[in-house]
Amino acid sequence: xxxxxxxxKYYGAGKIVTATHPFNRLKQIYINPELGFLVxxxxxxxxxxxxxxxxxxxxxxxxxIILAFSRLEIKMxxxxxxxxxxxxxxxxSALLFSSVKFQALMMLIKYLLPLFYLWLGYTxxxxxxxxxxxxxxxxxxxxxxxxxxxxxxxxxxxPLYVFLNFSTGAxxxxxxxxADYFSGLIVVPxxxxxxxxxxxxxxxxxxxxxxxxxxxxxxxxxxxxLASSFLILTIFRLKAVPWIxxxxxxxxxxxxxxxxxxxxxxxxxxxxxxxxxxxxxxxDNIQSNxxxxxxxxxxxxxxxxxxxxxxxxxxxxxxxxxxTILKLIHSDYVQILCDLxxxxxxxxxxxxxxxxxxxxxxxxxxxAPFILKLTGGMALGSCAGTFFSMAFDxxxxxxxxSFVLPFILIGIYLKIKDLYETGQWS
Numbered sequence: 001x002x003x004x005x006x007x008x009k010y011y012g013a014g015k016i017v018t019a020t021h022p023f024n025r026l027k028q029i030y031i032n033p034e035l036g037f038l039v040x041x042x043x044x045x046x047x048x049x050x051x052x053x054x055x056x057x058x059x060x061x062x063x064x065i066i067l068a069f070s071r072l073e074i075k076m077x078x079x080x081x082x083x084x085x086x087x088x089x090x091x092x093s094a095l096l097f098s099s100v101k102f103q104a105l106m107m108l109i110k111y112l113l114p115l116f117y118l119w120l121g122y123t124x125x126x127x128x129x130x131x132x133x134x135x136x137x138x139x140x141x142x143x144x145x146x147x148x149x150x151x152x153x154x155x156x157x158x159p160l161y162v163f164l165n166f167s168t169g170a171x172x173x174x175x176x177x178x179a180d181y182f183s184g185l186i187v188v189p190x191x192x193x194x195x196x197x198x199x200x201x202x203x204x205x206x207x208x209x210x211x212x213x214x215x216x217x218x219x220x221x222x223x224x225x226l227a228s229s230f231l232i233l234t235i236f237r238l239k240a241v242p243w244i245x246x247x248x249x250x251x252x253x254x255x256x257x258x259x260x261x262x263x264x265x266x267x268x269x270x271x272x273x274x275x276x277x278x279x280x281x282x283x284d285n286i287q288s289n290x291x292x293x294x295x296x297x298x299x300x301x302x303x304x305x306x307x308x309x310x311x312x313x314x315x316x317x318x319x320x321x322x323x324t325i326l327k328l329i330h331s332d333y334v335q336i337l338c339d340l341x342x343x344x345x346x347x348x349x350x351x352x353x354x355x356x357x358x359x360x361x362x363x364x365x366x367x368a369p370f371i372l373k374l375t376g377g378m379a380l381g382s383c384a385g386t387f388f389s390m391a392f393d394x395x396x397x398x399x400x401x402s403f404v405l406p407f408i409l410i411g412i413y414l415k416i417k418d419l420y421e422t423g424q425w426s
Contacts, residue, residue: 003047004059011037012063014071021129022136023196029133034071035124037063038408039134041117042185043141045401046149046178050169054106060400061109064116072116073123075414080118082354086347087111093313093340097306103314107339110399114407121411126419127426131375131412132195139189139204142182146207149174151214176393177401179212179220183385184405186224187231187378194235195374213254219392225251227385234363234377235370291392294326295334302338310341317397328397332390352387356380359413369420375413382406 010017011033021027041060049056068074090111094104125131146152149172153161164172186208192201212220225247232240298320302311316338321327329335336344362368363376383406389395395402419425 003044003049003056007037007040007063011040012066019133022132029129031133032124032126032130034067034120035130035134037067038117038120038124039137041120041400042138042405042408045181046145046172046174048170048173048401050171053170057106057109057113057400061113061116064113064120068116068119071123072119073415074119075122075411075418077414078358079351079355079410079414080115082347082351083115086344086351087115089340089344089347090313093310093344096312097309098312098314098339100312100314100318103318104312107314107317107396110396110403113399114404117404118407118411118414121408122415123411125412125415128371131416134412135188135192138185139192139201142185142189142208143204145178145181146211148172150178150208150211152211155214173398173401175215176217176219177398179215179217180223180386180389180393180395180398180402181405182208182212183220183223183227183389184382184402186227186385187381187409190228190231191374191378218255219389221251221254223385223389226388227381229381230384231377231381234360234380235373237364291330294320294324294329295331297324298329298334298338303341306341308341308343310337310339310344313339315339328394330394331392332394332396335396352383355383355410359410362417363413371416371425372413372420375409375416379406379409379413382409 014033016033017031017036018028019031021029047056064072087108090108094101094108098104125134148157148160149164153164154174161174165174186205189201189205189208193199193205209224212224229240229244229247232243236243298316301319302316305311316329316335320329329338333345336348340347359376359380363373363380368376386395386402386406389402416425
């Protein structure tokens with residue numbers, strides 16, 4: 001009731017409220033309703049509601065559609081246009097090829113949510129106060145999640161972890177989904193540290209990383225590494241190379257030296273860095289947790305008969321849910337290939353390329369202002385972390401928890417870019 005009533009009461013009315021500036025306790029700032037709803041959405045992302053999760057998706061998409069027709073600034077351009085091409089093909093597939101119309105509708109909602117979140121992020125940010133408020137509140141929320149439903153509670157507060165994630169019927173959702181959430185947002189506390197040079201934000205980033213390490217989420221570790229690397233590379237360019245090399249060494253050391261990671265990563269628990277080679281990087285030597293079987297089964301059943309168009313939106317999702325123990329495919333790219341075929345994966349790939357090239361062309365420019373390097377780097381990092389996770393996790397299935405995050409940061413970057421170019425950024 002709180003989750004559903006709060007947005008309607010406080011953000012649906014369109015009222016502007018005041019808050020204390022996150023870096024200056026003596027300063028009051030105005031929070032527009034779109035910024036309030038954006039922060040509320042990010043901070044409640046991991047609230048899953050178990051059997052009511054579909055109701056949450058429906059509520060949020062309806063609320064966002066109403067906002068889009070009333071208050072959101074609809075930003076178009078190459079990034080949005082390329083993503084709309086992908087969504088359009090998904091609609092065609094749902095109408096012409098899919099035999100599971102309800103599942104197809106659910107997938108369309110999950111594909112459309114990110115677009116509305118991009119526009120929400122674009123509308124929410126109007127000045128530097130808004131950006132700092134969003135970043136600080138998001139970081140605090142990440143730290144709270146790491147404590148109550150992340151690795152810390154899993155290891156040291158087990159009754160709380162079990163209660164929130166399981167005993168309550170999945171009131172919250174954790175583990176891989178939380179790790180993907182952290183991968184998409186790890187750039188925020190790191191960005192705050194770069195801006196303020198205050199170590200508490202760096203400690204916050206390390207706190208979040210430690211949560212993923214304690215739960216031994218391999219994909220989450222890789223996503224955090226990529227996201228962090230893209231951020232610091234965008235801001236510091238060649239000076240970032242030694243830091244990225246250091247991150248690589250830390251990641252490799254964790255995989256090969258931390259027993260829980262080594263046991264989960266390799267079929268042979270005695271595998272060492274010295275004995276491992278590139279030729280060993282296959283499912284014979286790396287634990288896939290039945291991913292290889294799921295991927296082969298779905299590709300044979302849904303992709304091979306219709307490689308160009310796929311078998312129809314939602315087909316592989318429905319079959320995997322009804323006929324396997326794992327219920328989910330654990331690779332969004334395999335899912336796109338099975339449902340939408342080569343056309344679908346090519347259009348999604350086009351969106352990724354357009355997004356990366358559009359941001360890089362500006363944020364990596366030698367004359368780019370720091371604010372565009374920062375927000376462009378955060379958007380690039382979030383994309384890198386999330387798109388990596390999509391290869392091995394169910395990011396689209398949990399769209400509100402992770403798939404929407406890079407779109408939010410893309411929207412924020414686009415808004416600040418427009419404000420800066422028109423001389424309105426302050």
